[in-house]
Amino acid sequence: MPSPRPFAQVDVFSREPYRGNPVAVVLEAEGLDDEQMLRIAQWTNLSETTFLLSPTTADADYRLRIFTQAGEIPFAGHPTLGSARAWLDHGGEPRNAGTIVQECGAGLVELRHDDSLLSFAAPPTTRTGPIEDDHLASIVSALGIEAHQVIDHHWVDNGPGWAAVRLSTSAEVLALDPDFSRLPGAMVGVVGAHPSGAAHDFEIRAFAPGANVAEDPVTGSLNASVAQWLTGTGQAPHRYTVAQGTRLGRAGEIVVTVEDGRVWIGGEALALVRGTVLA
Incomplete structure (x- = not known):
């Protein structure tokens, strides 16, 4: 039988509720397999649904799996910020104050949070140069x-x-x-x-x-x-x-800062739906 799991739907990259980009977040997602995650992602009918799990490395605060309606992807920006907000709201405490480390398919992604603004460090590009x-x-x-x-x-x-x-x-x-x-x-x-x-x-x-x-x-x-x-x-x-x-x-708003050669992508993230999902 499905079990109730904490759930949030977070509006990301807008200071105005319901005018950003939503992401569905299933917390305490241990035990769900790939097929179950994909089925839930297709049901939420959002561009991405994420699943929060315990990290597999001591360097991370949590592990995140990100699913579109077609399948899993290694990284996405607004799901990263929205999931971090849901994790913090659920009582998550980073190992290092002010800095969150997310483990995902793209590796370890560093985030920082300052009041309501969350930012992630831009991952390296895999392809650059002029378009053919x-x-x-x-x-x-x-x-x-x-x-x-x-x-x-x-x-x-x-x-x-x-x-x-x-x-x-x-x-x-x-x-x-x-x-x-x-x-x-x-x-x-x-x-x-x-x-x-x-x-x-x-x-x-x-x-x-x-x-x-x-x-x-x-x-x-x-x-x-x-x-x-x-x-x-x-x-x-x-x-x-x-x-x-x-x-x-x-009314999306993205705040870009470059510090010590690192690009940070920031925005507001607000959980507009909280409850449980049977999964």
């Missing part, structure tokens, strides 16, 4: 723009397969009405600068038909690798903020 001409042309076509509108481009893959293009302005990013039927496996981020004096420095949109997500509301993994690209090439300062989800009616 033929693939870039396919992206441009799918976005419905002209090639000259792309002022820079880069592979920013830290696991999901992200490629990113930069447009001149946030207005161009927000005006996009892409058709990825011609590029169904794509994982594409598009970033553009807001005008001086705006509430945020950049606007970003994440199109992920390759993960069965037409457009993701707020994306930690993409912002992490885009931040590594932009700050590493001098196209962004060592502290900036990003708006995401605007076209979807969300």
